[in-house]
Amino acid sequence: MRFLLDEMFSWAAATVLRDVFDHDAMHVGEVGLSGADDSAVATFARSEHRALVTENITDYAPEPDLVLVCVLKRKLPSGGAQARALAELLNHWATENPDPYVGQHWPT
Numbered sequence: 001m002r003f004l005l006d007e008m009f010s011w012a013a014a015t016v017l018r019d020v021f022d023h024d025a026m027h028v029g030e031v032g033l034s035g036a037d038d039s040a041v042a043t044f045a046r047s048e049h050r051a052l053v054t055e056n057i058t059d060y061a062p063e064p065d066l067v068l069v070c071v072l073k074r075k076l077p078s079g080g081a082q083a084r085a086l087a088e089l090l091n092h093w094a095t096e097n098p099d100p101y102v103g104q105h106w107p108t
Contacts, residue, residue, distance in 0.1 A: 003053055004025075004026050005028065006028055006052065054068065054071070068103065089107050
C-alpha cells in the first residue's frame with residue numbers, strides 16, 4: 001500500500017510502515033508539504049496514488065478521487081507507542097483492503 005501521512009502524525013509512523021511492514025509510506029514533511037494547503041496535500045496524494053492518512057476528515061471530505069484513511073489520534077496510545085500503534089493499524093487495514101475504494105475509510 002502507498003500511504004501519505006498528514007502532519008498530525010509523527011514521521012516515525014511512516015518509518016515503521018516502511019521498515020517493519022514494507023509499505024511505501026511517506027510523511028508530508030518528507031515531501032515538503034508541512035503546513036501546506038489541504039488541497040496541495042490532496043493533489044500530491046492523488047498524483048502519487050497514495051492513501052491519505054489524516055485526522056482532519058472535514059478538511060479533505062470535499063476532495064474528489066481520494067482514498068482517505070481517517071484515524072483519530074485520541075484512539076491511539078500517546079507518546080512513543082503511538083507511531084507503532086498507527087503503523088500496525090494501517091498495516092492491518094491495508095491487508096484487509098488491498099484495493100481500497102475512493103472515499104473515507106475508518107480502520108479499526
